Amino acid sequence: MTITQHELESRLWDAANALRGPVDPADFKTYVFPMLFWKWISDTWVHEHDAAFDAYGDDLDDEIEADFHRFELPEGTLWSEVTERVTNLGAEIAKTFQRIEMANPRSLAGVFGDASWGNQERIPESALLGLIRAFNKIRLDPSTVSHDLLGAGYEYLLKNFADESGKKAGEFFTPREVVNLLVGILQPEPGESVYDPSCGSGGMLVATINQLRESGKDHRTLRAYGQEINLTTASIARMNLFLHEIEDFDIKRGDTLRAPAFKAPSGAVRQFDVVIANPPFSLADWGADRWSSDPRAICGVPPAKNGDYAFVQHMVSSMKPGSGRVGVVMPHGVLFRGGAEAKIRQGLIEKDVLEAVIGLPPKLFYSTDIPACLLIFRDQKPAERKDHVLFIDGSARFAKGKKQNLMSEDDVRAVIGAYQTGSDSAGESGANVRLVPLEEIEQNGFDLNIGRYIKVAAEETADLGTALVAYADARQHRIDTEAVMFERLAAAGVDLSVFGVSSE
Amino acid sequence: MSEWERVRLDEVVALDVDAVPVTATASYNIVGVLNRGRGLLLRDPIAGDETSYKTLNRIRPNQIVYSRLKAFEGAITVAPNNLGEVYASQEFPTFTCGERMLPEYFRLLTTTKRLWEQLQALSTGMGGRRERVKPADFLTIEVALPSLPEQRRIVDVMASVDTQIYGLDAERQKAASLLAVVRDAHPEGAERELRSVISGIQGGKSVQTSDEKPRTGDPAVLKLSAIQLGAFVGTEAKRLADLTGYTNAHQVTEGDLLITRASGSFDRVGYAAIARNVAPQTYLPDLIWRIQTKPEVCQTPFLAHLLCSPSVRSTITASARGTASMRKINKALLGSLRLPIPSLEEQAKYVQHCDAVAFAVADLDLELANLRAFRSALLASLLNQEIEIPEAYDALLAEVS
Numbered sequence: 001m002t003i004t005q006h007e008l009e010s011r012l013w014d015a016a017n018a019l020r021g022p023v024d025p026a027d028f029k030t031y032v033f034p035m036l037f038w039k040w041i042s043d044t045w046v047h048e049h050d051a052a053f054d055a056y057g058d059d060l061d062d063e064i065e066a067d068f069h070r071f072e073l074p075e076g077t078l079w080s081e082v083t084e085r086v087t088n089l090g091a092e093i094a095k096t097f098q099r100i101e102m103a104n105p106r107s108l109a110g111v112f113g114d115a116s117w118g119n120q121e122r123i124p125e126s127a128l129l130g131l132i133r134a135f136n137k138i139r140l141d142p143s144t145v146s147h148d149l150l151g152a153g154y155e156y157l158l159k160n161f162a163d164e165s166g167k168k169a170g171e172f173f174t175p176r177e178v179v180n181l182l183v184g185i186l187q188p189e190p191g192e193s194v195y196d197p198s199c200g201s202g203g204m205l206v207a208t209i210n211q212l213r214e215s216g217k218d219h220r221t222l223r224a225y226g227q228e229i230n231l232t233t234a235s236i237a238r239m240n241l242f243l244h245e246i247e248d249f250d251i252k253r254g255d256t257l258r259a260p261a262f263k264a265p266s267g268a269v270r271q272f273d274v275v276i277a278n279p280p281f282s283l284a285d286w287g288a289d290r291w292s293s294d295p296r297a298i299c300g301v302p303p304a305k306n307g308d309y310a311f312v313q314h315m316v317s318s319m320k321p322g323s324g325r326v327g328v329v330m331p332h333g334v335l336f337r338g339g340a341e342a343k344i345r346q347g348l349i350e351k352d353v354l355e356a357v358i359g360l361p362p363k364l365f366y367s368t369d370i371p372a373c374l375l376i377f378r379d380q381k382p383a384e385r386k387d388h389v390l391f392i393d394g395s396a397r398f399a400k401g402k403k404q405n406l407m408s409e410d411d412v413r414a415v416i417g418a419y420q421t422g423s424d425s426a427g428e429s430g431a432n433v434r435l436v437p438l439e440e441i442e443q444n445g446f447d448l449n450i451g452r453y454i455k456v457a458a459e460e461t462a463d464l465g466t467a468l469v470a471y472a473d474a475r476q477h478r479i480d481t482e483a484v485m486f487e488r489l490a491a492a493g494v495d496l497s498v499f500g501v502s503s504e
Numbered sequence: 505m506s507e508w509e510r511v512r513l514d515e516v517v518a519l520d521v522d523a524v525p526v527t528a529t530a531s532y533n534i535v536g537v538l539n540r541g542r543g544l545l546l547r548d549p550i551a552g553d554e555t556s557y558k559t560l561n562r563i564r565p566n567q568i569v570y571s572r573l574k575a576f577e578g579a580i581t582v583a584p585n586n587l588g589e590v591y592a593s594q595e596f597p598t599f600t601c602g603e604r605m606l607p608e609y610f611r612l613l614t615t616t617k618r619l620w621e622q623l624q625a626l627s628t629g630m631g632g633r634r635e636r637v638k639p640a641d642f643l644t645i646e647v648a649l650p651s652l653p654e655q656r657r658i659v660d661v662m663a664s665v666d667t668q669i670y671g672l673d674a675e676r677q678k679a680a681s682l683l684a685v686v687r688d689a690h691p692e693g694a695e696r697e698l699r700s701v702i703s704g705i706q707g708g709k710s711v712q713t714s715d716e717k718p719r720t721g722d723p724a725v726l727k728l729s730a731i732q733l734g735a736f737v738g739t740e741a742k743r744l745a746d747l748t749g750y751t752n753a754h755q756v757t758e759g760d761l762l763i764t765r766a767s768g769s770f771d772r773v774g775y776a777a778i779a780r781n782v783a784p785q786t787y788l789p790d791l792i793w794r795i796q797t798k799p800e801v802c803q804t805p806f807l808a809h810l811l812c813s814p815s816v817r818s819t820i821t822a823s824a825r826g827t828a829s830m831r832k833i834n835k836a837l838l839g840s841l842r843l844p845i846p847s848l849e850e851q852a853k854y855v856q857h858c859d860a861v862a863f864a865v866a867d868l869d870l871e872l873a874n875l876r877a878f879r880s881a882l883l884a885s886l887l888n889q890e891i892e893i894p895e896a897y898d899a900l901l902a903e904v905s
Contacts, residue, residue, distance in 0.1 A: 463685065464686070464689065467684075467685040471681070473678070474674045474675040474678040475675050477674065477675070478672050478675045480671075481668045481671040484668075485664040488661045489661065489665075491893075491900055492886075492897060493892070493893065
């Protein structure tokens with residue numbers, strides 16, 4: 001008997017709500033996802049066992065049965081076997097997870113994360129029992145719940161957990177419309193490799209696969225790679241990919257900027273067809289001290305207090321020659337900030353790998369009110385875009401939401417269309433687009449602020465984030481012109497010691 | 505370095521008027537010249553059949569142009585080198601610089617008081633019927649002429665300062681936009697009529713007076729321009745020779761919330777600001793009111809910011825009455841304005857946010873004013889050879905060329 005998406009979502013949400021009270025909503029994901037995953041592999045195992053028995057009856061032996069199972073569940077680790085125990089339930093669950101991981105070292109090692117199941121301070125047994133009771137009402141084998149449905153249910157929980165935990169959600173959840181937009185722009189193809197160096201819960205990778213699936217292409221040949229610094233989040237990503245029926249993936253845990261996990265035999269970072277990410281914005285203490293000799297610093301070492309251009313350059317370094325393309329979500333500051341970042345920006349522009357700068361609507365993200373932008377890099381830009389950068393102002397394409405704004409499917413399609421055609425198909429109310437020659441960008445001192453090239457629509461809507469970006473850009477510009485003025489005045493012989501500027 | 509050669513303008517620039525016959529079916533972009541060397545003013549285009557002029561003067565890039573009628577106010581400039589096709593009437597003669605005078609250098613001269621005074625001296629006459637400055641007279645003006653390399657250096661240094669002024673002004677505008685957004689994010693509260701949270705609105709008094717600036721200690725009456733959007737400019741005042749009719753109630757005191765009740769400009773009516781650093785014996789004119797709040801329900805700084813928020817301002821300007829040339833609000837309309845009045849605690853928080861940005865804007869205003877003053881002083885020092893730019897400076901010029 002199958003279940004509808006709505007039913008599944010409401011049951012999953014009920015299950016999560018069994019934790020409400022003793023557990024902080026921001027921690028729901030730590031407990032709910034491993035339980036969901038366990039319930040799924042457990043119910044699926046029983047389903048596979050029944051299928052094997054139906055096929056072989058009394059002839060069924062362990063060897064034959066193993067062929068029916070995707071994961072091995074040692075005796076005593078099935079959901080029904082464990083959850084009926086009455087004492088030390090948390091500790092029993094922890095032990096079960098350990099046994100399952102050990103029985104499947106290649107596929108499931110570390111997948112359940114490191115939640116402290118036995119710690120009653122963190123998760124009292126009553127809450128755990130509530131969670132189990134709620135999950136008991138949901139059968140998760142393939143005859144009841146398809147991969148698509150389960151994947152969608154997982155996404156639904158991710159989104160709801162993000163809504164609940166607000167700003168804390170930024171690290172593990174990128175709004176799906178932004179993911180869809182990036183994937184729509186980068187257009188991954190079957191057989192290609194896709195890499196997300198700050199993969200969070202794996203949303204970008206899953207969306208890439210979904211897009212192929214929806215367009216009728218063979219998503220199974222796509223290879224997905226991800227690195228994530230947070231252990232729980234990395235586990236959530238792996239479960240996410242499993243639940244979405246993705247076989248060929250590799251999620252590694254670790255610090256991408258200090259210790260990139262994917263390396264080529266030469267020791268350089270491995271290169272991929274599609275590199276996609278929403279890295280943490282303006283990361284302080286990201287490991288600048290090691291970058292002076294790092295080959296990823298292709299255009300310079302970013303400031304120690306801001307890792308934005310470390311992620312950008314890591315991603316550009318990870319872009320395969322020829323087919324490689326990069327899409328990254330960034331704060332607007334990367335478009336105009338001065339100092340070391342200005343030099344890196346100039347270097348990347350002069351290498352002619354930056355293909356497009358796309359402004360997003362304000363308040364799309366959980367972690368910030370500041371509007372973000374997308375930078376699109378391409379190793380081989382199309383002939384008509386060489387020595388140019390495409391600017392798209394998508395800042396007006398949104399519907400106002402209560403906490404966050406939303407981009408509709410039409411909004412996303414319009415921006416993708418603008419990127420593909422390089423023109424504004426939606427007319428005045430749509431995204432504004434302009435292909436700008438490098439000379440003009442050079443005349444603007446390699447400032448990429450969209451407002452310098454397109455009259456930004458959001459200026460009229462006057463939200464705080466947009467006003468702040470415009471102010472920050474003007475301020476940066478003034479600081480730059482001031483430096484030029486000081487140089488001129490000093491050369492003309494004007495004593496600038498009052499500013500603390502040497503006239504030498 | 506030697507004293508610069510002095511030349512008459514007719515030695516280095518030549519009258520070069522391109523009079524174009526007006527065609528009825530054509531459209532012409534018309535420009536005027538702003539006073540005090542502030543450049544060209546772009547006006548709305550006119551159609552050929554809308555003008556009685558038979559010919560119009562075409563103004564080309566890098567040409568000197570002045571207004572014969574307003575030359576005495578310094579209405580002279582050099583057209584920018586990226587100028588499109590623009591025209592002015594025959595009242596605007598044009599000149600082309602010869603080889604010895606860089607247009608960019610002469611453009612700097614047009615921003616100096618010295619040149620304005622020379623033009624003023626050439627236009628004698630009375631009041632609005634002043635004689636025009638004739639091109640032949642203009643060309644008799646004497647100027648000091650540095651060598652071309654020296655002109656280039658001066659132009660380059662001044663360009664860096666002008667770019668900085670432009671950049672600072674842009675920053676100030678963006679900070680002001682941010683302030684508008686922050687002011688508009690006022691806390692929600694029960695909507696109340698303004699009259700229920702204030703104890704009174706008092707008007708001032710106006711008398712005929714000359715436009716003389718007051719000296720320190722003189723009684724003075726504020727001009728309308730003393731109240732900008734959220735900013736009090738106490739120096740915008742006129743000397744009051746006679747205090748007859750004024751009482752202590754008309755005096756402006758520190759912390760007063762003032763609002764303009766009328767303005768010739770539609771979008772400036774109802775400007776509100778708190779009076780700060782008020783000079784003694786400063787009086788209110790009749791076009792400015794003082795609003796006294798009931799402090800137990802509404803803090804003055806809160807109301808000041810709220811009245812400056814774009815949403816409240818649009819209500820105020822919409823309720824203004826009068827002619828296009830004089831918009832007015834009345835006390836009844838102002839009193840009936842419905843405003844969100846939150847708790848005093850929330851008011852204080854809102855004021856804190858707004859003040860933080862407002863102070864940044866005020867600082868930028870001050871920096872801009874000081875930078876402009878520095879520009880004048882620097883240009884004067886360069887033109888009177890107090891500062892002589894060394895030849896080594898040309899290394900910077902080589903970099904940019």
